[in-house]
Amino acid sequence: MSDQSKYEIQDEALIRDDIAGYLRKHEEKDLLRILTCGSVDDGKSTLIGRLLYDCKMIYEDQLAAVTRDSKVHGTTGGDFDPALLTDGLKAEREQGITIDVAYRYFSTDKRKFIIADCPGHEQYTRNMATGASTANLAVILIDARLGVVTQTKRHSFICSLLGIKHVAVVVNKMDLVDWSAETYERIRNEYNAFVSRLDFSDIHFFPVSALAGDNVVEKSENMPWYDGSTLLHHLESVNIATDRNLVDMRFPVQLVSRPNLDFRGYAGTVASGVVRVGQEVASLPSRRTSTVKSIETAAGPVEEAYPPMAVTLTLNDEIDVSRGDMLAPVNNLPRLDNEFEAMVVWMHDTPAREGQSFLIKQTTNVVPGVLTEVRYQMDVNELRKLPGDVDSLALNEVGRVHLTLHRPLAFDSYRKNHSTGAFVLIDRVSNITVGAGMIVDRPVRKSDEGPKSQNISRTRGEVTRVTREALLGQQGHTLWLTGLSGSGKSTVAMELERRLTDSGRLCCLLDGDNVRHGLNRDLGFSHDDRTENIRRIAEVARLMNDTGIIVIAAFISPYITDRAGAREIVGDKSFCEVFLDTPLEVCEERDPKGLYAKVRAGEIHQFTGITDPYEAPENPEIRIDTTSQDVEAGVSQVMEVLRDRGVIPR
Amino acid sequence: MATYQISHLAQLEAEAIHIIREVAAEFQNPVMLYSIGKDSSVMLHLAHKAFAPGKIPFPLMHVDTQWKFHEMYRCRAEAAERYGVEIKVWINPEGKDQVGPFSHGSEKHTQIMKTEGLKQALNHHGFDAVFGGARRDEEKSRAKERVYSFRNQFHQWDPKNQRPELWNLYNARVNKGESIRVFPLSNWTELDVWLYLMREEIPIVPLYFAKERPVVERDGVLIMVDDDRMPLEDGEQPMHKKVRFRTLGCYPLTGAVESEAETIEEIVQEMLLTTTSERQGRVIDFDAAASMEDKKKDGYF
Incomplete structure (x- = not known):
C-alpha cells in the first residue's frame, strides 16, 4: 500500500458539522461519464481501484475482502492489489482479466463520476463501443515500457468513432521506467502523431504509476519534471457542457398519455436542442404541424425543456402523433428517409452479410430493414479503409454500410446529433443485439440505387451531348423553379419559355399539371409520392438536357432533400435553382387558383405552407423577390445567369 | 445566460x-x-412521475416470504393506497406456513420462499418484463449487469452472454417464456437514493431510522425480535438497543446496526463517516465468496 498522504476530502468537516449544507452541495454536482481502455496488463483495473481507494470510496469490509483475495488471486505477491477492488465476476478473477463492461461510481467534492471499465483484449471491440456510447471522456492507458501499441490505436479509433471528444492519455507504470521524462515525451509524441487523423477536441497526457498512486490523485514526488495536473484534477475540471447539441430540437415520442378526455400528452426525453412553449413543431414522418401548448412534468409545467429531461408535451392542435414519431421545429427538420449510410460495429460471431435483414432500433422506433451494401471495411488498427471489395463484416469489425428500411425514419448524422444518429441492429430470429451503427452525413439518393433489373446497362451512342449542344448552339440546362403555390412560378416560367423561344433557343416547360396528367398520374400527394414525383421529373429533365434542351421545371417541391435529389440526378453543373421568394400572405392574397380559399374553408386538408411545411432553399442560384420585382425583371435576371453560365450565347 | x-x-x-x-x-x-x-420506494415514485398525470400502467408484485418485518407489511398497504396501484402478493404455496429461516436455515428459506417463489410468480402471471430496484454499486457482480438483463425461460442470467447495450437504445425483443429484468436505478448509488428520498419527501419504512428495539446477538449480528416465532435460547432476554437497519428483508436474516440516526440527514452523515459497506448487514451474502453471483445465475434478483 502506498504510504503517500491520502487525498483529503475537504467536505469531511462539512459532513460532520452541516450535513444539510453538504447534501445541497452534493445534489447540485454534475456528472462525468468516463470510459477506461487499455491493453491487457496496462493496469486499468489498478488505476480504477486506485481512484476509488484514494477518493475513500472503498469501505473497510471491502478492503478486508480484497486483502484476503490479494493472497489468493493477486498479482502483487500478497500486497494490497487495487485491481481486485474492481474485477467483478468469479470467472474473470480466476483468469486475471476483465471480460465485459463494468460500471463503477465515485464522487469527489466537485463531481460525480461513472466509470465504464472496458476490457483490454484485442477482440473485445464490441465492449469498448458499448462503454464508449455513453461516455463523455476516455481514459486511454499506455504501458510506459511498451509505448503506443496496436490496441492503443484501435481503442482511440473506437472512441473517436463513437464521438467521444475528450481524451486523457495515462502513461502508466512510470515507476518501471525510472520515472523517465524522456520516455514520457517519446510516447506523447508517438500518440500525437497518429491521433491527428481522429476527431478529438482535447487530449491531455499524464505520467502515472497507478499501483503506487503517482499523479492519479496525489501529485508525484518522483516526477518533479512534470508540472501538469493530476488525473483526478483533470477529471474534476474538464468542461463537457458544450459537447451537447442544444441547437437542433428533437423530441422522439415514447408514448401517448391519455389519462382523460381533456388531456393528450406526448411523453418522451428531449434528445437535443431546447423545446419551448409556443414553439412551432412538425411531427415526422407525417409533417403535420402545430405549436407546443405546454411542457408537463410530475412537479408541474415548465416553460422550456432540454436534454436529457424526461417530460410530456401537449400541442395546440389535434394532430395524429404516436410512439416513434419525432417532433422537431418546422424550420429545422431532421432528415426523413428510408435509407442511409452508417458506420457499423459488428458485435456477433456470425458475420453481417449483404442482403441480410434486421430490426433497427433508433430513438423510439423499431423498423425492419436490409443491409443493402457493405461499402468498405475499416482497418481499425491503422485508421484507414481496407482496400478491396467486401460483402460482410465479422465480429469486432467496423465498416461503412448502406441500409434500406421498410419505412422512413427521422434522423440526423451521428456527428451532428448522437441521440438521433445512433441505432442498434437486432437479429430477427435470435433477438440479440448484433451491431451498433452511427449514421453518416452524406445524403443518399434514390438515384444511387442501381436499376431493378440486372440486365440493364446505360446506352451510350456515338452521338454525344456535346455534339447535340453544338448543333443547337446552346447547352442543356435545368431551371428549377420552386416556391409556394401562388408565388409566381408559372407566370415566370411561361414568360421565360416565350423569351427563350423568341431568341431562337429550344426549351421545354415542365409543370405540375402536364406531368401529373400523364407521366405521374399514378402518384398522389403523400410524402413518398411527392418525392417520387420529383425524382421522375428530374430524370426527364436530365434526358432532355442530354439532348441539349433547356428545361424549365416549375414545381412547389417543398422539401430540401427532394430538390437536392433532383440536383444530383440532373448534375450540379446543369442545375439552377430559382427561388420564387414570395411571402405566404402575399401568395394567399393572390390565390390565382382559389386553392387557399378552399384550404381555409376546410375543403382541402393537406396544403403546403398551411398544414405542410415548405423548406425554403438556403442558397438558391437565383432568388426572385416578386413583391419588389415585376415578371420582366425576374425573367431578365434568369436570362443573365444563363448567359453567364454559357448556356445561351450573349 | 441559461446553461x-x-x-x-x-x-x-x-x-x-x-x-x-x-x-x-x-x-x-x-x-x-x-x-x-x-x-423500491424510489422506483415506485419514479414510475408515478413517469406517467403523471396518468396512472402507473402496470401492477406491482411483492414476493412475500411471510418473514418480513411487521412494519413492512403496514407500509406495503400504505404505498398501494398512496400511488393508486395494485400490489400482487405471491407466497410460494409449497413453502407457505412451513418453510422458515429457523426451521430450514437461511439458505433453504431464501431459495424456496424468495428465489423459487419469484420464478413461480413470474411463470404464473407470464410477465415479460420485471422491474427491479438493484443498483450496480451494491456489489461487484452487479457492476456488469445491464439495464435490460435478459433471462431465458428458466429465469437464468448468463453473465458471459449478455446483450450489448449502447446509448439509451434498449433491446426489448424476447421470445415467449423469456423475459427481461429491468433495472432503472442501475446508475444510482446509495447516497443518490437517500438524497432523492429526501428531495422528493418519499415515505419509507421507519425501520431505517434508529429507535430502541428488542434485539438479540447471533454470530456477531444484531437480530430484532419482531414476533414470537423467534426462538430464544434458555434464559435469553432480548436487549433494548437503539438500532436501525441499512437494508430490509426477512427479519431473522437482517442485521441491525447500532445508531443514533433518526433522520435521513443523520443516516447519510453516519453513512459517509462510516467505514463498512451496505450489504454487510445481510446474512445471505456471507454464505460463500461470490455468493451473490451464484444466486443471480440461479434467478435471484
Whole structure:
C-alpha cells in the first residue's frame, strides 16, 4: 500500500458539522461519464481501484475482502492489489482479466463520476463501443515500457468513432521506467502523431504509476519534471457542457398519455436542442404541424425543456402523433428517409452479410430493414479503409454500410446529433443485439440505387451531348423553379419559355399539371409520392438536357432533400435553382387558383405552407423577390445567369 | 445566460423515467417488483412521475416470504393506497406456513420462499418484463449487469452472454417464456437514493431510522425480535438497543446496526463517516465468496 498522504476530502468537516449544507452541495454536482481502455496488463483495473481507494470510496469490509483475495488471486505477491477492488465476476478473477463492461461510481467534492471499465483484449471491440456510447471522456492507458501499441490505436479509433471528444492519455507504470521524462515525451509524441487523423477536441497526457498512486490523485514526488495536473484534477475540471447539441430540437415520442378526455400528452426525453412553449413543431414522418401548448412534468409545467429531461408535451392542435414519431421545429427538420449510410460495429460471431435483414432500433422506433451494401471495411488498427471489395463484416469489425428500411425514419448524422444518429441492429430470429451503427452525413439518393433489373446497362451512342449542344448552339440546362403555390412560378416560367423561344433557343416547360396528367398520374400527394414525383421529373429533365434542351421545371417541391435529389440526378453543373421568394400572405392574397380559399374553408386538408411545411432553399442560384420585382425583371435576371453560365450565347 | 444543465440527481431521475416509459411502451405484460425497501420506494415514485398525470400502467408484485418485518407489511398497504396501484402478493404455496429461516436455515428459506417463489410468480402471471430496484454499486457482480438483463425461460442470467447495450437504445425483443429484468436505478448509488428520498419527501419504512428495539446477538449480528416465532435460547432476554437497519428483508436474516440516526440527514452523515459497506448487514451474502453471483445465475434478483 502506498504510504503517500491520502487525498483529503475537504467536505469531511462539512459532513460532520452541516450535513444539510453538504447534501445541497452534493445534489447540485454534475456528472462525468468516463470510459477506461487499455491493453491487457496496462493496469486499468489498478488505476480504477486506485481512484476509488484514494477518493475513500472503498469501505473497510471491502478492503478486508480484497486483502484476503490479494493472497489468493493477486498479482502483487500478497500486497494490497487495487485491481481486485474492481474485477467483478468469479470467472474473470480466476483468469486475471476483465471480460465485459463494468460500471463503477465515485464522487469527489466537485463531481460525480461513472466509470465504464472496458476490457483490454484485442477482440473485445464490441465492449469498448458499448462503454464508449455513453461516455463523455476516455481514459486511454499506455504501458510506459511498451509505448503506443496496436490496441492503443484501435481503442482511440473506437472512441473517436463513437464521438467521444475528450481524451486523457495515462502513461502508466512510470515507476518501471525510472520515472523517465524522456520516455514520457517519446510516447506523447508517438500518440500525437497518429491521433491527428481522429476527431478529438482535447487530449491531455499524464505520467502515472497507478499501483503506487503517482499523479492519479496525489501529485508525484518522483516526477518533479512534470508540472501538469493530476488525473483526478483533470477529471474534476474538464468542461463537457458544450459537447451537447442544444441547437437542433428533437423530441422522439415514447408514448401517448391519455389519462382523460381533456388531456393528450406526448411523453418522451428531449434528445437535443431546447423545446419551448409556443414553439412551432412538425411531427415526422407525417409533417403535420402545430405549436407546443405546454411542457408537463410530475412537479408541474415548465416553460422550456432540454436534454436529457424526461417530460410530456401537449400541442395546440389535434394532430395524429404516436410512439416513434419525432417532433422537431418546422424550420429545422431532421432528415426523413428510408435509407442511409452508417458506420457499423459488428458485435456477433456470425458475420453481417449483404442482403441480410434486421430490426433497427433508433430513438423510439423499431423498423425492419436490409443491409443493402457493405461499402468498405475499416482497418481499425491503422485508421484507414481496407482496400478491396467486401460483402460482410465479422465480429469486432467496423465498416461503412448502406441500409434500406421498410419505412422512413427521422434522423440526423451521428456527428451532428448522437441521440438521433445512433441505432442498434437486432437479429430477427435470435433477438440479440448484433451491431451498433452511427449514421453518416452524406445524403443518399434514390438515384444511387442501381436499376431493378440486372440486365440493364446505360446506352451510350456515338452521338454525344456535346455534339447535340453544338448543333443547337446552346447547352442543356435545368431551371428549377420552386416556391409556394401562388408565388409566381408559372407566370415566370411561361414568360421565360416565350423569351427563350423568341431568341431562337429550344426549351421545354415542365409543370405540375402536364406531368401529373400523364407521366405521374399514378402518384398522389403523400410524402413518398411527392418525392417520387420529383425524382421522375428530374430524370426527364436530365434526358432532355442530354439532348441539349433547356428545361424549365416549375414545381412547389417543398422539401430540401427532394430538390437536392433532383440536383444530383440532373448534375450540379446543369442545375439552377430559382427561388420564387414570395411571402405566404402575399401568395394567399393572390390565390390565382382559389386553392387557399378552399384550404381555409376546410375543403382541402393537406396544403403546403398551411398544414405542410415548405423548406425554403438556403442558397438558391437565383432568388426572385416578386413583391419588389415585376415578371420582366425576374425573367431578365434568369436570362443573365444563363448567359453567364454559357448556356445561351450573349 | 441559461446553461441548460441539470444536476446529476435530475439526470438520474430522467434516465430512470426514460427506461420505465420504454418498458411500458414495448412490453406486453410488465410488472414492478416491490420489496417495500427504500430502493423500491424510489422506483415506485419514479414510475408515478413517469406517467403523471396518468396512472402507473402496470401492477406491482411483492414476493412475500411471510418473514418480513411487521412494519413492512403496514407500509406495503400504505404505498398501494398512496400511488393508486395494485400490489400482487405471491407466497410460494409449497413453502407457505412451513418453510422458515429457523426451521430450514437461511439458505433453504431464501431459495424456496424468495428465489423459487419469484420464478413461480413470474411463470404464473407470464410477465415479460420485471422491474427491479438493484443498483450496480451494491456489489461487484452487479457492476456488469445491464439495464435490460435478459433471462431465458428458466429465469437464468448468463453473465458471459449478455446483450450489448449502447446509448439509451434498449433491446426489448424476447421470445415467449423469456423475459427481461429491468433495472432503472442501475446508475444510482446509495447516497443518490437517500438524497432523492429526501428531495422528493418519499415515505419509507421507519425501520431505517434508529429507535430502541428488542434485539438479540447471533454470530456477531444484531437480530430484532419482531414476533414470537423467534426462538430464544434458555434464559435469553432480548436487549433494548437503539438500532436501525441499512437494508430490509426477512427479519431473522437482517442485521441491525447500532445508531443514533433518526433522520435521513443523520443516516447519510453516519453513512459517509462510516467505514463498512451496505450489504454487510445481510446474512445471505456471507454464505460463500461470490455468493451473490451464484444466486443471480440461479434467478435471484
